Amino acid sequence: MDSLTQIVLGAAVGEVVLGKKVGNKAMLYGAIAGTIPDFDVFASYFTDTVTALSIHRGFTHSIVFSVLFAPILGWLVSRYETYKNFKDWSWLFFWAFVTHPILDAHTTWGTQLFWPLDLRLAFKTIFVIDPLYTLPFLVFLILAMLQKRTAHKRQFYNKLGLIISTSYLLLTFLLKGIAYSKFEAALATQNIAYLDLDTRPSPLNTILWSANVETEDAYLLGNYSFFDSQPITFDSYPKNHELLGNLTEEESVKRMIAISEGWYTITQKKETLYFNDLRFGLLSITPKSNNFVFKYRIDVDASGKLTFTEEPKNNRDGKKLLSELWQRVKGN
Structure with a gap:
């Protein structure tokens, strides 16, 4: 806290x-x-x-x-x-x-x-x-x-x-249990086969809950407010774990995967890879946003040394997220 x-x-x-x-x-x-x-x-x-x-x-x-x-x-x-x-x-x-x-x-x-x-x-x-x-x-x-x-x-x-x-x-704990059951029901209604489901409250409240859903090749992210009147929808984010290639043998990569508890995606911008920790969601609830709260750039220097560097966040991202959350808490 x-x-x-x-x-x-x-x-x-x-x-x-x-x-x-x-x-x-x-x-x-x-x-x-x-x-x-x-x-x-x-x-x-x-x-x-x-x-x-x-x-x-x-x-x-x-x-x-x-x-x-x-x-x-x-x-x-x-x-x-x-x-x-x-x-x-x-x-x-x-x-x-x-x-x-x-x-x-x-x-x-x-x-x-x-x-x-x-x-x-x-x-x-x-x-x-x-x-x-x-x-x-x-x-x-x-x-x-x-x-x-x-x-x-x-x-x-x-x-x-x-x-x-x-x-x-x-x-x-009760609120989490109710939200969890809502996500389970939504996945069953939409005939989505999944491997794991993880839920957490959104920032500053326990009315709006977020879910990470693991499928074979992607993660689905969804939100549910106790004031919702419309069905829960999920946005898909490819895992792209294969982009790591031989880097998966590096000790620091193994440690990052363990720290994220396996909830991560890999994105690529030009020649640079990014490690996204899904446990804390996105800096925006806009569908298909790749602006994750914890995003780490992966660099490999000439000697082969691998480093992770957290991507900086700015105040505008925070203000935008709070504004979006306030609207979303009130229901879809």
């Missing part, structure tokens, strides 16, 4: 653990701890694209990380804070650390919660930014913050924020 959401969650968790004893400092340290697992993004400044993608939401988003680093930070804080209980501070950091990847596991990218096991949890029930999850949570956190640390209302507001946000998170 986005940084603001993780700050709010971390602060609320910190309040549960130590709010009665240290007041707003519990929220402050919880908020800080809630952002620490995302420090793995700095890997992109020190390594290549493929390695950075592999690291993202890996070790720092694991139970192992929480267990190892919570006592260290708990000890450091207990050395200079007035409240000296090392165990309590360690518990605050542990719960703020571990709830971060648990929440991230509900997004499309998912997390390696059980690192070093090669298992990524990705429930794909909520977009990385969802105002319906974050804003009510934030409001109740602020209300709690304004109360005295021993006030009953402080605990009430904080717990209410946690209950409402968690309830919404659970609701997203």
